[in-house]
Amino acid sequence: MSQADPLEAVISAVKQSQKYGSASEETIRKLAESALRQHKKPKAAIKSVRKQLHSIMAPYLGDPDYAAAAVRLDEAFASGQETAVKSVCQDILRTHLSTRERQPIVAEFYERIFAVTGRPRSILDIACGLNPLALPWMGLNGIRNTEYRIQNTEYVRYVAYDIHETRIDFLNHYFRLEGLPPLAKLQDVALQLPQETADLALFLKEMPRFERNYHGRGRPLLEALQVHWLVLSFPTISAHGGRNLTNRYREFMAQLIADHDWPVTELLFAGELVFCVEKGAKG
Numbered sequence: 001m002s003q004a005d006p007l008e009a010v011i012s013a014v015k016q017s018q019k020y021g022s023a024s025e026e027t028i029r030k031l032a033e034s035a036l037r038q039h040k041k042p043k044a045a046i047k048s049v050r051k052q053l054h055s056i057m058a059p060y061l062g063d064p065d066y067a068a069a070a071v072r073l074d075e076a077f078a079s080g081q082e083t084a085v086k087s088v089c090q091d092i093l094r095t096h097l098s099t100r101e102r103q104p105i106v107a108e109f110y111e112r113i114f115a116v117t118g119r120p121r122s123i124l125d126i127a128c129g130l131n132p133l134a135l136p137w138m139g140l141n142g143i144r145n146t147e148y149r150i151q152n153t154e155y156v157r158y159v160a161y162d163i164h165e166t167r168i169d170f171l172n173h174y175f176r177l178e179g180l181p182p183l184a185k186l187q188d189v190a191l192q193l194p195q196e197t198a199d200l201a202l203f204l205k206e207m208p209r210f211e212r213n214y215h216g217r218g219r220p221l222l223e224a225l226q227v228h229w230l231v232l233s234f235p236t237i238s239a240h241g242g243r244n245l246t247n248r249y250r251e252f253m254a255q256l257i258a259d260h261d262w263p264v265t266e267l268l269f270a271g272e273l274v275f276c277v278e279k280g281a282k283g
């Protein structure tokens with residue numbers, strides 16, 4: 001630890017870590033500042049930052065080999081075959097627990113949600129993980145010719161937010177191949193609220209962890225999002241032990257939006273409980 005400034009030393013040590021080095025520097029900096037207020041020794045502060053990043057980034061949920069996955073996507077798009085693109089996207093989605101669990105129901109999932117919300121022209125995918133690769137199942141495609149080429153490129157404005165830098169670079173690579181603008185953003189939404197407006201925001205399977213990691217910031221985030229529809233989801237079964245969580249998350253959701261006059265439509269899927277919340281004005 002050669003840096004004289006303990007804050008820079010802690011940030012640099014975490015940035016060098018294989019497991020947490022791809023976290024956004026802004027997130028690491030905030031955690032490091034707070035850890036150094038609690039721990040005098042940089043070693044203890046580094047340990048504390050890594051522990052919190054473990055909970056925030058959830059690396060245990062899985063990742064693809066990003067370089068290999070990008071090459072597979074290049075080949076699939078170059079083949080011009082929609083089935084090839086879908087097959088590679090599916091393999092990549094299966095490397096992360098959230099999207100792996102959703103994959104068997106993914107087409108029905110978006111069909112039923114958009115039956116409630118209407119087909120969005122613009123989406124904010126908050127704490128997105130790998131979910132943007134589910135685009136081929138969302139039924140939002142522009143007019144494609146028989147080859148996998150999009151005729152009207154701007155068929156949806158898709159903005160995705162995550163704090164995982166390698167994942168964000170990879171998602172932008174995918175967006176470019178899809179003919180979409182590279183709007184995946186490295187942004188900690190607990191520190192910087194999204195400013196973009198859209199028809200709909202997805203916040204899938206992350207609110208319980210978000211509230212645990214950033215206590216009390218879930219509700220202000222939902223209030224700040226400048227969208228007509230909020231779509232939140234929760235797992236119905238706990239990852240450990242198989243407990244049914246449906247009622248617990250119904251209550252949690254009701255508390256999150258208590259005192260707001262926002263109509264809610266609940267949709268229950270195998271493994272996932274969804275709430276479509278109509279905020280109304282885009283702000």
Ligand SMILES: C[S@@+](CC[C@H](N)C(=O)[O-])C[C@H]1O[C@@H](n2cnc3c(N)ncnc32)[C@H](O)[C@@H]1O
Nearest residue numbers: 057098127128129131162163188189190204205
């Ligand atoms: C459970 S995973 C992905 C879930 C994804 N929405 C889905 O359902 O497929 C949670 C993701 O949220 C990201 N994340 C956690 N806290 C975040 C924050 N404050 N800002 C942006 N992304 C965050 C993590 O890096 C991780 O990729």
